Amino acid sequence: MRRRALLALAAPATAxxxxxxxxxxxxxxxxxxxxxxxxxxxxxxxxxxxxxxxxNGGSAEGTAMIWRPGRMRFEYDAPEPTLLIAADGxxxxxxxxxxxxxxxxxxxxxxxxxxxxxLSLRGDVTVAGTxxxxxxxxxxxxxxxxxxxxxxxxxxxxxxxxLRQWEVLDAQGRTTRVTLTQIETGVRFDPxxxxxxxxxxxxxxxxxx
Numbered sequence: 001m002r003r004r005a006l007l008a009l010a011a012p013a014t015a016x017x018x019x020x021x022x023x024x025x026x027x028x029x030x031x032x033x034x035x036x037x038x039x040x041x042x043x044x045x046x047x048x049x050x051x052x053x054x055x056n057g058g059s060a061e062g063t064a065m066i067w068r069p070g071r072m073r074f075e076y077d078a079p080e081p082t083l084l085i086a087a088d089g090x091x092x093x094x095x096x097x098x099x100x101x102x103x104x105x106x107x108x109x110x111x112x113x114x115x116x117x118x119l120s121l122r123g124d125v126t127v128a129g130t131x132x133x134x135x136x137x138x139x140x141x142x143x144x145x146x147x148x149x150x151x152x153x154x155x156x157x158x159x160x161x162x163l164r165q166w167e168v169l170d171a172q173g174r175t176t177r178v179t180l181t182q183i184e185t186g187v188r189f190d191p192x193x194x195x196x197x198x199x200x201x202x203x204x205x206x207x208x209x
Contacts, residue, residue, distance in 0.1 A: 026131055027129060032132075033127055033130075033139070036139060039156070039161045039162075039163075040068070043185065044067070044185075045065075045066065045067050045068070045188070046064075046065070046184070046185050047184045047187045048064050048180040048181060048183040049063055049064075049181045050178050050181075051178070051179045052178045053177045054174070055174045055175050060076050060082075061076070062080070063075045064178075066114065068114075069116060070087065070106070071085075072084075072085070072086040072087075072115060073086075081095055081096035082094070082096070085196050086106050086112075086115060086194075090104070091105070091106050091112075108149070110149075110150050111152065111166075113141055123144070124143060125141055125143060126142055126144045126147075127140070127141055128140040128142060128151065135157060136155055136157060136164070137154075137155070137161075138153055139153065139154045141153070148171050150170045152167070152169075153167040153169070155167070164179070164180055166178050
């Protein structure tokens with residue numbers, strides 16, 4: 001169950017013949033879509049603490065790093081043994097206890113939408129709806145060609161605009177929520193943090209055993 005909840009962030013959902021369903025939202029607001037596109041397209045680097053809660057109540061914490069375009073790293077706090085990295089068009093999942101890697105294409109994951117450059121919420125990406133409440137904007141998004149795959153709902157503060165949370169709904173109807181705190185932007189990252197194909201990365205994993 002722990003690994004399933006973690007992979008809900010990165011792995012593509014298995015289509016079951018029924019589309020993943022999110023709570024009803026108002027029709028998409030074109031102005032809000034443009035603002036969200038502009039926000040992400042102006043973003044280069046982003047770092048925050050995260051709290052991840054699965055539908056079964058399981059939780060984990062850690063540090064999230066995004067380096068647009070194309071790169072992301074989730075470092076989970078101990079005792080959770082998981083590391084998630086997106087780079088070079090792949091999402092890499094490493095379980096330090098099992099010493100078992102898993103990779104999937106970034107483009108087949110809900111989170112892959114956030115790593116596009118430029119980010120365009122139209123065409124091959126569909127905005128299912130938008131909703132405003134308490135100064136927050138909720139926007140549900142899925143890949144147009146694969147509505148059964150799952151969707152991601154972005155939750156952003158509107159003034160000033162800032163990503164605060166997202167929810168991933170998989171094809172089996174399970175929701176994983178990630179809440180962000182201690183947000184920093186414009187951070188300088190060492191490229192090595194995202195280089196899971198670099199032999200030094202394996203050496204670092206070996207030392208972390």
